[in-house]
Ligand SMILES: NC(=O)C1=CN([C@@H]2O[C@H](COP(=O)(O)OP(=O)(O)OC[C@H]3O[C@@H](n4cnc5c(N)ncnc54)[C@H](OP(=O)(O)O)[C@@H]3O)[C@@H](O)[C@H]2O)C=CC1
């Protein structure tokens with residue numbers, strides 16, 4: 001691996017460099033990576049703009065093959081890629097092996113989706129020249145790519161939400177050239193994947209500007225990318241502060257653009273009485289499994305448990321406390337993320353209305369997050385909105401409510417969420433049904449008798465939700481529906497067939513599914 005980054009077909013170097021940090025050893029690691037300049041950002045955007053009209057009009061089969069070629073190229077570097085990602089993220093091998101599979105799997109899923117063709121949403125309203133009192137014109141609608149897209153790699157998924165992650169896969173599938181701002185926590189992983197995409201662009205004979213990667217440790221770089229007039233949409237996963245900063249930058253441009261930011265979620269879990277009575281102990285253990293997985297560094301992490309107080313809840317809490325008390329500390333992604341976790345845990349531990357129920361075992365070594373379990377009352381939770389804020393890591397708070405009416409009150413207090421989980425048995429169905437309208441208002445995904453971590457990449461998935469889970473609740477960043485963020489409709493009225501794009505020509509040469517009006 002060298003320290004250059006791909007801009008179009010070139011490998012770009014610089015005298016200004018930065019090093020990755022191995023969070024496990026708390027040490028800087030070689031090699032040095034070139035820091036991209038604002039001129040590199042401008043060059044990447046210029047190439048992306050130049051590539052746009054050709055790339056967006058490639059037929060779906062060409063883009064499907066391109067996505068599959070990216071997946072093949074990533075698979076070809078599996079061993080060194082996973083090894084480098086382990087070093088840069090502190091995440092364990094099985095997790096990163098799985099994440100590599102998820103990354104190539106979602107690229108191939110988008111290839112399949114492109115071949116199915118529904119994404120183009122072709123609608124044909126044939127002309128009705130004889131219609132009275134006025135004839136109807138011939139109207140043909142399809143969706144086209146919005147333009148070059150900026151994607152911000154996420155720190156917590158160095159593969160599946162990073163350079164070739166869901167945002168990039170969906171934007172490329174839509175026909176949008178992509179400029180990625182790599183996360184500075186994993187520059188080596190980013191460069192390896194970036195070069196795999198660069199190779200796939202060349203192998204598929206596509207214009208070089210279809211993909212570029214910029215990276216560096218200062219956020220001015222990302223800001224320059226969002227401000228570049230050639231960028232037409234942004235995909236982001238990270239902090240609420242970071243996401244909102246990008247939303248503000250995009251809105252302040254002379255031409256404002258959409259930012260699809262996935263930010264902050266505490267993913268409430270509701271324990272209903274019959275389920276608690278039947279399997280409180282098993283639920284307590286399983287909850288800690290979901291909470292501590294990956295050191296809790298998932299935006300789907302179950303950060304709040306809500307239940308009616310009583311002896312059945314005590315059984316759950318005791319089982320959870322016992323399991324969490326044995327949880328070994330795990331390396332967190334970056335020293336900064338570890339420090340902010342520690343600060344968040346200390347704030348909860350010092351809160352007058354919060355009891356510390358259990359802590360994981362003592363941490364030895366740097367950047368190790370010690371799991372933390374807290375509890376509070378429904379009343380205290382409703383009185384202090386700070387108790388519902390995300391602490392990114394393996395920390396969670398159990399909210400003990402007086403009755404189901406207070407459960408509802410607590411639920412109304414929480415902000416928009418990616419997920420809400422119900423633990424229910426048949427005896428709970430009528431209580432749960434009464435809450436469904438609240439759940440729908442609050443979350444993008446409602447699940448029963450499972451745990452929110454481990455998002456399925458599938459056509460029906462919604463990985464989104466009302467603010468602050470995302471900046472735009474109308475879409476998803478996981479699953480094939482993510483392509484819709486990067487498409488817009490165009491209507492062709494009475495255009496002669498010779499001028500119509502293939503997608504809406506009279507003889508349908510691409511064989512795309514059509515809705516006839
Ligand atoms: N809910 C979730 O899914 C996640 C939440 N987080 C939260 O984010 C915290 C920090 O983690 P991190 O992953 O670094 O997330 P950040 O939001 O800080 O950073 C993500 C990316 O956005 C860029 N960025 C951030 N702020 C700006 C800005 N003002 N202008 C331009 N670019 C910006 C960063 O660049 P640069 O590094 O150069 O600043 C980085 O490339 C965690 O402690 C956690 O609380 C993190 C990951 C996932």
Ligand SMILES: O=C(O)CCC(=O)C(=O)O
Nearest residue numbers: 297298299300453454455
């Ligand atoms: O739980 C998952 O699989 C996905 C979580 C996620 O999207 C995130 O942490 O950013």
